[in-house]
Amino acid sequence: MKKVLLVLFAVLIAALVIAEPEYAVEDYNGVPGGTLFLGTTSGPKTLNPYWAQETSSTDIIGWYSDSLFRADNKGMPNVPALATKWWFSEDGKTVYFQIRKDVKWSDGEPFTVDDVYFTFTKVALVDGMTANGPGGAMDANDQLPTVEIVDDYTISFTWSVPNVWGFKWVGYSDILPKHALEEAVDNGTFSETWTVADLDKIVGMGPFLPVEYTEGVRVVLERNPNYYRVDKNGNKLPYLDKIVYLIVPDLNTELLKFEAGEIDIYGPTAENFPRIAEQAEEKGWTVGVGGPALGSNFIAFNWVNKDPVKREWFRNDHFRRAFVYMLDRQSIIDTLYNGLGSPLYGPVSPSSGFYNPEIEKFGYKYSIVRARLELKKAGFSWNPDGTCVDKDGNPVEFDLTTNVGNNVREAIGNKVVDAAKKLGIKVNFTPMQFNSLVQKLLGPDYDAVIIGLTGSVDPGSGWNVWRLDGGLHFWNYSPELRPDTVTEDIWYAPDWEKRVDEIFRLQTSAVDPQERYNLFAEFQMICAEHQPLIYTMNQNYLYAHKKIVHLANPEPNPAAGTLWKGWAIWKEAE
Amino acid sequence: MLKYILRRLILAVPVLLGVSVLSFFIISLAPGDFLDYYRLNPSISAEQVHTLERQFGFDKPLVVQYFKWLGQVLKGNFGYSFVYHIPVFDLVWRRLGATLLLSISTMIFTWGIAIPLGIYSALHQYSFSDQAFSFFAFIGISIPNFFFALLWLFMAAKTGWFPIGGIISLNYDQLSFWGKIGDYLWHVVGPVVTLGTSGLAGLMRQMRGQLLDQLRQDYVLFARAKGMPEGNVIYKHALRNAINPIVTMFGYSLSGLLGGAVLTETVFGWPGMGRLVIEALTSQDLFLVMATLLLSSLLLIIGNLIADMLLAWVDPRIRFRLR
Numbered sequence: 061m062k063k064v065l066l067v068l069f070a071v072l073i074a075a076l077v078i079a080e081p082e083y084a085v086e087d088y089n090g091v092p093g094g095t096l097f098l099g100t101t102s103g104p105k106t107l108n109p110y111w112a113q114e115t116s117s118t119d120i121i122g123w124y125s126d127s128l129f130r131a132d133n134k135g136m137p138n139v140p141a142l143a144t145k146w147w148f149s150e151d152g153k154t155v156y157f158q159i160r161k162d163v164k165w166s167d168g169e170p171f172t173v174d175d176v177y178f179t180f181t182k183v184a185l186v187d188g189m190t191a192n193g194p195g196g197a198m199d200a201n202d203q204l205p206t207v208e209i210v211d212d213y214t215i216s217f218t219w220s221v222p223n224v225w226g227f228k229w230v231g232y233s234d235i236l237p238k239h240a241l242e243e244a245v246d247n248g249t250f251s252e253t254w255t256v257a258d259l260d261k262i263v264g265m266g267p268f269l270p271v272e273y274t275e276g277v278r279v280v281l282e283r284n285p286n287y288y289r290v291d292k293n294g295n296k297l298p299y300l301d302k303i304v305y306l307i308v309p310d311l312n313t314e315l316l317k318f319e320a321g322e323i324d325i326y327g328p329t330a331e332n333f334p335r336i337a338e339q340a341e342e343k344g345w346t347v348g349v350g351g352p353a354l355g356s357n358f359i360a361f362n363w364v365n366k367d368p369v370k371r372e373w374f375r376n377d378h379f380r381r382a383f384v385y386m387l388d389r390q391s392i393i394d395t396l397y398n399g400l401g402s403p404l405y406g407p408v409s410p411s412s413g414f415y416n417p418e419i420e421k422f423g424y425k426y427s428i429v430r431a432r433l434e435l436k437k438a439g440f441s442w443n444p445d446g447t448c449v450d451k452d453g454n455p456v457e458f459d460l461t462t463n464v465g466n467n468v469r470e471a472i473g474n475k476v477v478d479a480a481k482k483l484g485i486k487v488n489f490t491p492m493q494f495n496s497l498v499q500k501l502l503g504p505d506y507d508a509v510i511i512g513l514t515g516s517v518d519p520g521s522g523w524n525v526w527r528l529d530g531g532l533h534f535w536n537y538s539p540e541l542r543p544d545t546v547t548e549d550i551w552y553a554p555d556w557e558k559r560v561d562e563i564f565r566l567q568t569s570a571v572d573p574q575e576r577y578n579l580f581a582e583f584q585m586i587c588a589e590h591q592p593l594i595y596t597m598n599q600n601y602l603y604a605h606k607k608i609v610h611l612a613n614p615e616p617n618p619a620a621g622t623l624w625k626g627w628a629i630w631k632e633a634e
Numbered sequence: 635m636l637k638y639i640l641r642r643l644i645l646a647v648p649v650l651l652g653v654s655v656l657s658f659f660i661i662s663l664a665p666g667d668f669l670d671y672y673r674l675n676p677s678i679s680a681e682q683v684h685t686l687e688r689q690f691g692f693d694k695p696l697v698v699q700y701f702k703w704l705g706q707v708l709k710g711n712f713g714y715s716f717v718y719h720i721p722v723f724d725l726v727w728r729r730l731g732a733t734l735l736l737s738i739s740t741m742i743f744t745w746g747i748a749i750p751l752g753i754y755s756a757l758h759q760y761s762f763s764d765q766a767f768s769f770f771a772f773i774g775i776s777i778p779n780f781f782f783a784l785l786w787l788f789m790a791a792k793t794g795w796f797p798i799g800g801i802i803s804l805n806y807d808q809l810s811f812w813g814k815i816g817d818y819l820w821h822v823v824g825p826v827v828t829l830g831t832s833g834l835a836g837l838m839r840q841m842r843g844q845l846l847d848q849l850r851q852d853y854v855l856f857a858r859a860k861g862m863p864e865g866n867v868i869y870k871h872a873l874r875n876a877i878n879p880i881v882t883m884f885g886y887s888l889s890g891l892l893g894g895a896v897l898t899e900t901v902f903g904w905p906g907m908g909r910l911v912i913e914a915l916t917s918q919d920l921f922l923v924m925a926t927l928l929l930s931s932l933l934l935i936i937g938n939l940i941a942d943m944l945l946a947w948v949d950p951r952i953r954f955r956l957r
Binding site for chain 2: 097105106108111113187188191192193195196251252255256257274275276277304306307308309310313316317320322493494495496498499501502511513514521522523524525530531532541
């Protein structure tokens with residue numbers, strides 16, 4: 061009898077084991093419970109992952125929504141999420157994802173391959189269904205992938221040529237629940253679903269779900285009981301019961317709230333950082349400095365300016381290099397960033413795994429003498445009164461603009477004006493309102509502009525900037541893109557620009573990571589040599605948090621911040 | 635009276651129409667549109683921007699856009715916010731509560747203090763207290779709201795007597811009903827004092843001046859000569875005549891209920907309409923701006939109407955004319 065019972069028991073256990081979801085085990089040793097308080101200066105605008113634009117929205121979405129894989133703390137796509145593994149076909153054109161078995165959505169419905177298929181075929185890859193459009197998934201031939209369900213747990217994406225950037229785009233895309241959204245997608249109201257007005261309808265695979273949003277006050281997220289990760293002790297993750305975002309009017313109030321202990325994790329500005337670091341010991345905070353930020357401001361000259369004289373100057377490599385030497389980056393870093401930053405001479409941040417240190421051999425630095433030398437090489441000379449003139453005797457004078465209210469960009473502009481003055485160049489610097497600036501950038505009128513674009517670890521994200529026909533190739537718009545302002549006869553692309561264009565087409569097909577790294581290394585060398593965009597500097601990533609908060613990220617950095625692997629963050633009782 | 639109200643309401647229609655035309659075209663005169671942020675996003679292609687232009691209707695001429703919008707409005711559909719993707723009035727309702735709470739609290743504070751003080755000052759003209767009230771009122775009127783708000787926040791941060799902005803505390807959920815009300819009052823003091831002090835002086839001086847004017851009239855002399863009790867002379871006769879322009883001011887102030895506190899709301903992090911409108915303006919969220927403008931105009935019209943009706947109620951001469 062005892063034996064029978066034992067056998068029965070064993071069968072029961074076996075049945076339980078088989079039905080057990082495919083959990084992801086995390087190497088953390090935390091204590092469950094507690095509420096994490098965070099600050100934000102702006103509440104979410106929409107919680108729809110495919111229509112959200114601002115980080116205030118995507119920060120919240122990132123908690124409840126999940127993708128096939130996630131980034132590791134170097135920003136590389138190595139952390140399995142809804143997919144447990146992925147591999148390329150022999151020819152590299154097809155990528156397969158094996159999805160996690162027997163896991164559930166937050167509302168208890170099973171997560172299946174149909175959800176993934178639905179996400180891509182009905183939303184992500186469909187024109188007009190998303191704010192960003194499917195452009196990021198296109199391969200070198202501008203083709204979208206075909207999506208196929210291979211079996212119950214495997215889905216494949218096939219392009220006409222290998223497409224690494226597309227593979228990443230697919231892997232990072234938010235997967236939507238078919239059962240909750242099919243109706244809205246079919247009747248064309250998808251963009252108006254999952255707004256801030258219908259929090260209660262949101263279904264996710266992520267660790268936390270938004271349960272309350274009071275405009276201008278706070279956003280409350282609660283743990284998803286069906287989340288698929290466990291720690292090494294078998295505790296179900298996430299550790300935290302709740303996350304509360306306090307919405308504060310500005311960064312100064314956020315600072316006050318952090319100092320008052322109302323906020324647990326804080327991203328100080330460079331200006332506030334010394335004040336925070338000073339109090340850290342006494343208040344029980346951990347403060348840290350990560351690497352240089354991924355995005356940077358740069359100066360761009362308009363090569364297709366309507367004035368042929370200016371076109372000539374702006375296209376001259378030596379002329380642009382003169383401006384590289386002219387800008388005293390360190391003094392801006394010292395005054396605006398409290399020294400917490402580093403100068404940048406190429407399009408990729410040193411924080412990225414793709415950074416090519418070889419560009420440092422060009423030896424760029426602040427030097428008015430070298431700037432003068434470069435101008436001479438470019439054929440410029442100086443009148444007796446010190447005015448810089450080109451080879452036809454035209455005095456060098458141009459307009460420089462940026463958007464009003466960005467103090468870093470304004471500081472760069474003022475520095476450029478001062479330095480250029482020393483070289484007899486007259487720069488008229490007039491910042492303008494953001495919308496006017498964008499309109500101007502799209503036209504033929506602007507001379508030079510200081511602007512920044514969002515950066516990312518993978519330089520491939522800059523496809524729309526660096527390809528010759530890219531929508532943001534605004535220093536040298538192609539006639540195809542702007543037929544009304546850029547005519548064939550004024551357009552000119554040097555060979556190296558064509559090579560950059562080629563690199564951005566080739567990199568998508570470079571399945572081998574080393575090959576891709578080499579392509580981007582070459583791209584950085586070209587940019588460092590010819591300086592199509594004059595990069596300026598990056599601020600370092602700064603963070604501070606209470607010691608009782610145990611981050612999951614051993615080294616917060618621009619590619620993976622303090623909230624990386626938020627499901628493994630835990631908090632000691634105060 | 636009913637006929638009069640009806641006439642006023644009918645007259646309001648062309649006014650609102652005019653407001654809508656002017657605002658729509660003036661907003662559109664500003665360079666660029668809502669999609670400018672998309673245009674500078676490296677992961678959005680030029681084709682996608684064109685697709686969105688078509689979806690939002692920006693590719694049509696301005697006049698066509700206006701009439702399309704007007705047609706929808708006449709059907710009761712004020713459009714979707716470009717940023718939030720929800721109907722604009724849903725968005726406004728979500729914020730309306732906080733703004734109304736603040737502006738009504740402020741109104742009670744301002745009027746509740748200004749009227750009695752004005753009366754007191756008039757009755758004790760040139761006394762020490764009259765001078766002192768005027769002095770403080772003028773300090774209040776001459777400090778800009780945003781600066782006063784910053785001073786207040788500074789004081790709150792230094793002393794800990796008041797919260798640093800916001801509308802409720804962290805532990806709001808755990809509070810009892812009365813605790814919640816107390817918590818709200820504790821938070822509302824800063825913005826109310828900021829807003830109240832700036833309105834206080836004008837109102838108080840108005841009240842004082844009007845009452846003094848009336849007290850010098852012959853009928854007051856007559857009433858006093860007749861031996862009427864002083865209380866009756868002042869409160870039943872002089873004040874009743876003096877309050878006339880104050881009632882008109884009250885009507886106007888109704889129109890400021892929604893948009894009167896943009897700066898103060900911003901500094902105190904008060905989650906009201908002010909910040910919503912500012913954000914909508916900077917992101918050029920056209921339909922949202924239009925909806926709030928129309929709502930404010932409507933309130934102005936209604937406020938005027940209420941003011942006129944109140945006037946008729948307090949002043950029989952006007953009641954007679956309306957007939």
